[in-house]
Amino acid sequence: MNKYVLQLFINGNSLTSMEAVEMLQAICKENLKGNCELEIVDIQVEPQRAEEAGILAIPTLVRKWPLPETRIIGALSVKTRVLTGLGIASDKS
Amino acid sequence: MNIKKILTGIPAFDHISDGGLPEGRTTLIAGTSGSAKTLFGAQYLAMGIALFDQPGVFVTFEEQVNDIRQNLRSFNWDIDKWEKEGKWVFLDGSPKDEESVTIGEYDLSAFRVRLEHAITKSKAKRVVIDSIGSVFSQFPEMHTIRRELFKVAMTLRRLQTTSIITAERTEEYGDISRFGVEEFLTDNVIILRNVLNKEKRRRTIEILKFRGSNHVKGEHPFTIIPGQAIVIIPLSAMELNQRSSTARVSSGVAKLDEMCGGGFYRDSIILVSGATGAGKTLLVANFINGIREKKGRCLLMAFEESREQLFRNARGWGQDFEQLEKDGLLKVVCIYPEVSSLEDHFVNIQEIVKDFKPDRIAIDSLSALTRTSTEKGFREFIIALTSFLKHEEITGMFTATTPLLTGGSSVTEGNISTITDTIILLRYVEVSGEMQRSITVLKMRGSRHDAAIRRFTIDSQGMNIGDPFVGVSGILTGNPVVIKQN
Numbered sequence: 001m002n003k004y005v006l007q008l009f010i011n012g013n014s015l016t017s018m019e020a021v022e023m024l025q026a027i028c029k030e031n032l033k034g035n036c037e038l039e040i041v042d043i044q045v046e047p048q049r050a051e052e053a054g055i056l057a058i059p060t061l062v063r064k065w066p067l068p069e070t071r072i073i074g075a076l077s078v079k080t081r082v083l084t085g086l087g088i089a090s091d092k093s
Numbered sequence: 094m095n096i097k098k099i100l101t102g103i104p105a106f107d108h109i110s111d112g113g114l115p116e117g118r119t120t121l122i123a124g125t126s127g128s129a130k131t132l133f134g135a136q137y138l139a140m141g142i143a144l145f146d147q148p149g150v151f152v153t154f155e156e157q158v159n160d161i162r163q164n165l166r167s168f169n170w171d172i173d174k175w176e177k178e179g180k181w182v183f184l185d186g187s188p189k190d191e192e193s194v195t196i197g198e199y200d201l202s203a204f205r206v207r208l209e210h211a212i213t214k215s216k217a218k219r220v221v222i223d224s225i226g227s228v229f230s231q232f233p234e235m236h237t238i239r240r241e242l243f244k245v246a247m248t249l250r251r252l253q254t255t256s257i258i259t260a261e262r263t264e265e266y267g268d269i270s271r272f273g274v275e276e277f278l279t280d281n282v283i284i285l286r287n288v289l290n291k292e293k294r295r296r297t298i299e300i301l302k303f304r305g306s307n308h309v310k311g312e313h314p315f316t317i318i319p320g321q322a323i324v325i326i327p328l329s330a331m332e333l334n335q336r337s338s339t340a341r342v343s344s345g346v347a348k349l350d351e352m353c354g355g356g357f358y359r360d361s362i363i364l365v366s367g368a369t370g371a372g373k374t375l376l377v378a379n380f381i382n383g384i385r386e387k388k389g390r391c392l393l394m395a396f397e398e399s400r401e402q403l404f405r406n407a408r409g410w411g412q413d414f415e416q417l418e419k420d421g422l423l424k425v426v427c428i429y430p431e432v433s434s435l436e437d438h439f440v441n442i443q444e445i446v447k448d449f450k451p452d453r454i455a456i457d458s459l460s461a462l463t464r465t466s467t468e469k470g471f472r473e474f475i476i477a478l479t480s481f482l483k484h485e486e487i488t489g490m491f492t493a494t495t496p497l498l499t500g501g502s503s504v505t506e507g508n509i510s511t512i513t514d515t516i517i518l519l520r521y522v523e524v525s526g527e528m529q530r531s532i533t534v535l536k537m538r539g540s541r542h543d544a545a546i547r548r549f550t551i552d553s554q555g556m557n558i559g560d561p562f563v564g565v566s567g568i569l570t571g572n573p574v575v576i577k578q579n
Contacts, residue, residue: 044206082196
């Protein structure tokens with residue numbers, strides 16, 4: 001299946017982290033119609049996960065699937081650009 | 094007030110920095126590309142583990158971890174073992190080939206969390222971050238990154254690690270770095286240079302500032318040696334506490350000892366100046382032979398002639414170098430000056446001396462060494478070498494070749510005559526249509542000496558010093574004039 005597998009690295013309740021989480025949840029619901037697997041990793045809780053993935057910036061979104069793996073850094077504040085970045089056809093409505 | 098420092102273990106750095114890096118602080122190491130910033134950082138960590146058992150964290154934003162490992166192995170540092178023992182931890186922030194885009198604001202808190210995690214887990218005392226320039230090339234938002242680096246510096250301070258952050262410079266003499274990070278890393282700044290001057294590269298290190306703490310000012314040459322990495326050559330070398338010896342040693346020529354008021358001082362440096370063929374190497378051979386008297390040891394560094402030539406010539410003057418070598422009294426090292434830089438030659442001589450422990454050293458000729466360096470570099474070499482020899486209480490004889498057959502002086506002399514204790518001039522003298530040889534002791538620090546210009550001849554026994562030239566003037570300027578006697 002062409003399910004999107006996404007990983008979002010955040011830092012506790014920081015402003016940019018919250019912003020990114022909201023945006024991503026909206027995209028999963030509205031644009032992908034739930035066809036996505038979203039994992040949120042809090043580096044305060046699991047610092048070694050950031051180490052393993054080689055994450056420097058927060059927030060960082062990793063698209064694990066479909067390949068190739070891509071990364072988007074930042075609060076994901078512009079929806080159209082996030083969709084382009086993830087390779088999702090944007091909703092014309 | 095003097096801030097506590099921790100020894101780095103980098104040869105001579107702890108000397109010029111008066112004890113190492115300020116403890117618990119961050120030091121900025123700035124330099125152009127290829128100025129050995131990364132190596133300095135790596136060596137700081139490696140020495141920490143090898144000498145002081147202090148774990149360290151190496152953060153790389155530029156070179157790939159595997160490339161760094163490879164480089165470290167080439168200096169015989171057992172990085173694999175250290176990593177296994179958890180004493181050396183890499184934090185990999187190097188650019189990856191995955192695509193990445195930036196949408197919206199961000200910070201580098203993940204990096205800070207990883208850094209803190211790595212430091213607490215390994216109990217690191219030393220941290221190196223290499224380099225600021227590559228952080229900016231990965232994250233181009235200057236303003237954000239500057240703020241983030243400030244937070245990184247605060248984190249390091251809180252964790253009380255003694256850290257190094259490297260930064261690129263665009264020119265050798267100019268702004269400290271091009272990122273405006275000095276504002277918060279400004280307490281301690283070290284600059285590494287790799288200057289091209291007259292087609293010769295010269296590496297130097299300068300401690301620009303250590304807030305609230307002493308250090309030696311100015312640039313110090315350094316070199317990079319396989320197996321040792323960075324070796325700094327301190328010009329102020331070991332403090333000026335050299336004891337002045339009143340003990341005399343023989344020059345190997347009885348008459349010359351007499352001219353010098355009883356021989357050379359044991360810890361003095363003797364410069365022998367003369368044109369080609371004037372008898373400099375002969376004097377050196379006599380000087381070597383002089384060790385027989387007290388069963389001392391002599392090291393001969395020959396930069397002009399081959400071993401065979403030297404031994405044959407010595408035999409012609411009635412001296413058996415082969416026997417001396419067999420008895421372990423003599424060591425002859427013949428090297429072409431061009432094979433390495435002056436700094437490398439210095440370190441090489443230092444090592445041979447420490448190994449062989451000679452009482453005397455002869456360098457034939459010093460002039461040959463000027464070919465491989467700039468005038469400034471040469472002067473620094475001489476200063477470093479003489480202070481080293483005095484420290485080790487070794488009698489040194491250096492030869493300098495003058496460009497003109499009669500009279501004249503050379504660049505070599507101009508540079509070093511003030512540093513040497515004794516100067517002996519060997520000159521050709523044209524008198525009444527005949528070339529004769531002359532010898533004179535021009536200067537002898539702290540001793541009475543013969544002021545006469547004397548004739549000498551060379552035969553199968555070596556040097557025969559005779560009577561002074563009487564009634565001839567202008568020998569040293571190369572224009573001898575016979576003065577009429579009344």
